[in-house]
Amino acid sequence: MKPDLATITAFVTVARAGGFREGARLSGGSASRLSDQIRRLESQLGVRLFNRSTRSVALTEAGEGLLNRLSPALDEMELALDVVNSYRNRPAGMLKLNVPTAAARLVLPDIIPAFLAAYPDIRVEVITEENFVDVLAEGCDAGIRYDESLEQDMIAVPIGPRTQKFAAAASHEYLRKHGMPEHPRDLLDHACLRGRFASGALHPWEFERGDETIELNPTGPLLVRPGGGTDLAVQAACAGTGIIYLFEDWLAPYFDRGDLIPVLADWWPHFPGPKLYYPGRRLVPTPLRTFIDFIKTQPVRASR
Structure with a gap:
């Protein structure tokens, strides 16, 4: 017996979700039903599609090949059905x-x-x-x-917004102890709070004024992953740990409350x-x- 559309859809759902529980959550069904459908599909095809353990579910080589061939067809089918939405x-x-x-x-x-x-x-x-x-x-x-x-x-x-700015900032306490930088290169002698992406790359600090552009990689006591760790870096800056470089819009509430002071504001770069x-x-x-x-x-x- 050939696999039906529901069984094929169950396979793609589990493969994309990376597991039966997440697949059930996304599809609104049950993990046990998805598991039964996958076992039935593997029996019909005569090949194992997933390697299962108590902690993970991963596609086999055969499963990867099947998913690569099925995904475009199912995506197009979903889009074709979505045309009805326009009515x-x-x-x-x-x-x-x-x-x-x-x-x-x-x-x-x-x-x-x-x-x-x-x-x-x-x-x-x-x-x-x-x-x-x-x-x-x-x-x-x-x-x-x-x-x-x-x-x-x-x-x-x-x-x-069509344009935004990066801003540098520090607390009153930090600037009282260490002084206000007068030029971007002065940051090389300051404690700077940096971000490192998952790839390992550090986001450089860029500054511009008139025709002059400067790119720096200062160092400091705190390194965070952009995204989830950014609020920690902001709070550390407010506590006087160092200078932070971030979206001006992100730092705006802290400027308004006086928790942070603009640093090198005439050097802040615009970007699309x-x-x-x-x-x-x-x-x-x-x-x-x-x-x-x-x-x-x-x-x-x-x-x-």
Whole structure:
């Protein structure tokens, strides 16, 4: 007996989710039912598709090959069914976005609540990820990133402020003890709070004034992973541990309260705002198309 569509869909769900429990959560079914469907599929095909242990579920080589062949077909089928969405009075469905923490904190709060209020039948899932990823491989509809090189078939749409600034800051206590830097190179003699990406790369500190541009890699007592560790670095700066370099919009509330003092403000560099990117090689799902149309109608918020 040939595998039916439900069984094939169960296989893809578990493979993409990386396990039966997560697959059940995403599909709204049960882990035991998914497990039964996978065992039935393996029996019908006569090959093991997953290596299972008490702690993990991983695709075998045969499973990898099957997933690679099935995924494009199922994606196209979902998109074909989504065409029906355009005949509804109100768009519906799931929109899954992959974004950096900075965008989730500084850009989406001005957009997502209003979007959900305007389209109550659309649900949004936001995944924070600092690395540039293949949004399709991650099961997302679109991503938001800053100034990365996109693949040739990607489409990019501006979202949020069109320009932003990086800012350097320190507490009153730190500056009282160590003095105010007068030039970016003075930072090489200061305690600087840095961020290291998962790749191991350190984000350089860039400064500009007029035609002069300076890029530095200062050192300091604290190194964090951008995203989850950024708030720790900010709190450490407020406590007098060192100088922080971050989005001006992120630091704005701390400036307003007096917890942090601007450092080298006339050297802060401007950079292009974020972009929403998505694959241009396939039909755009209705929730994503609705979101794109929505952000195009929103007033552009100026950075601080």
